[in-house]
Amino acid sequence: MQIAGFGVEEWLNVWERKATYDIAQSTIASMTMKEILNIDGSNGQSFYDLLDQQKMNYGWIEGSPEFKEEVAKLYKHVDSDNVLQTNGATGANHLALYSLIEPGDQVIAEYPSYQQLYDIPKSLGAKVDYWTIHEDDNWYPDIEELKQLVSRETKMICLNNANNPTGTVLDTNFLKQVVEIAKSVDAYVLVDEVYLPLDNPESFTSIVDLYDKGIATNSLSKTYSVPGIRIGWTASNAEVADIFRKYRDYTMICAGVFNDMLAVHVLRNKDKILSRNKQLVMNNLKIYQEWIENEPKVSLIMPQAVSTSFPKIDINEDIEEFCIKLLKEKGVLLVPGNRFDMPGHVRLGYCAQEDTLKQGLAKLSEFLKEY
Ligand SMILES: Cc1ncc(COP(=O)(O)O)c(C=O)c1O
Known part of the structure; x- marks a missing residue:
């Protein structure tokens, strides 16, 4: 390949x-283990006491129920069953693309953005069309260009919201227009959402809350400052989560007992x-x-x-x-x-x-x- x-x-x-x-x-400047564990003022004692009792077996394969519930709370309409833990957002993007993209599919990808979103589909044999962003438009993609690009063969539209490298956030109205176009050809919309605008997080809309075939990928690496624990996830509808489960068993099994515990601590203290x-x-x-x-x-x-x-x-x-x-x-x-x-x-x-x-x-x- x-x-x-x-x-x-x-x-x-x-x-x-x-x-x-x-x-x-x-990443927003990372914290030390001591700072992470002390974020609730406990000095990490309760965390280490609990850790000491854990067997270092595989742990929860899809992520612990506590992890999945904490992640589901980040969305309006996501059932915790449909959250799957991954090795970072990198693992989440890979899982989504590897599970859904086949040779001959058309994938439309915001460009430039996170390179996985166009080069993995290409490697899988898809025809990738770039939805190019321009500085003259404040790096905002032009919805008219998407209308030109979309076709009956469009399997997926890939976005990075907010965009790496430009830091552009796509607003709800714009995402709704993308969804209407995707719906017209029954395409998935995969959005890598690792960057949350911290000036007004409530204004951010996840694709998974807008569209049944929307897939959100995310992680604790950027907005939450802890890339060192390599924890991410996919959030989707039930049918897509089942497809992901099948491929996920071949690529990762689990993210590890320690990492899951720390992820729960971070999310509970988000x-x-x-x-x-x-x-x-x-x-x-x-x-x-x-x-x-x-x-x-x-x-x-x-x-x-x-x-x-x-x-x-x-x-x-x-x-x-x-x-x-x-x-x-x-x-x-x-x-x-x-x-x-x-x-x-x-x-x-x-x-x-x-x-x-x-x-x-x-x-x-x-x-x-x-x-
Ligand atoms: C848009 C985007 N997605 C995913 C990642 C990787 O995230 P993770 O550390 O969770 O694998 C990055 C890292 O730069 C990124 O910019």
Whole structure:
């Protein structure tokens, strides 16, 4: 099976451990185990007491009932039976695509976005058509373009809401229009929803609450800051969940007893974690915005309080060369835009710790003065 290299992952695998100021990541600054367990003020004692009693067998195959119930609470109309635990959102996207896409299907994918959403269907033999987003439209996809792309062969429409790398959030009205188009050809709509806008989370609508053939994928890696536990999920209707079960048995079995326990702890304390993260995101956004206003070589369509952004850098140099030199000379890590097929831009993860962000931006400015 042929598949393209994963641009962003290949870049990060080589460079991320070499950074002093890592402002490339899309996670809201992670917490230590101690901080995670102390989020409820318990110092982790009750968690460790419970952990000590666990047998390290496979545990709950689909995720514990507690996990599935906590996830179901994130939606308006999802039954916990139809939540399946996965190895991160990466595992969730893979499961959904591997289970549903066949050679010859047409898949329409928002582009650029998370590379899994177009290169996995291609590798499975689908005809993938890009629904390209444009900076001139504030990175918002154009519904008229979707109408042009859709056909009787459309099996699935793939979206990333909010979008990585641009941080654009798709609103409810727009999603409803996508659903109407999908319904007209009986297509699934798969939406990777790992980035929740923290300025106004209540305004966010999950695809699974809008459309019977909507599939939401998500994880604890971005909005909840704990990629280290590798826990994600799919949420869908019952029929689709049954299809996923069959494929899931071949690809993962379970996510592990410890990871499930920690995931339940995070979800039960989500209000505290989201409040910590909202504060971090809003504070860093202000710092970032001020920096942009004073940095003549950088312009940006502001992300909507999600942890990824895609500024344009006005330099006369290959963007990847620029990013490598920036890292070697100033210790600052970005993701060059060519990794999203958009040279001229970079992904800047402004939701690092405040000090890292401030120093990273200052060093980036120093470096840009040389151009
Ligand atoms: C849109 C999107 N989906 C999924 C992932 C991977 O998430 P996870 O760590 O849960 O596998 C990322 C990570 O960058 C992402 O940006």
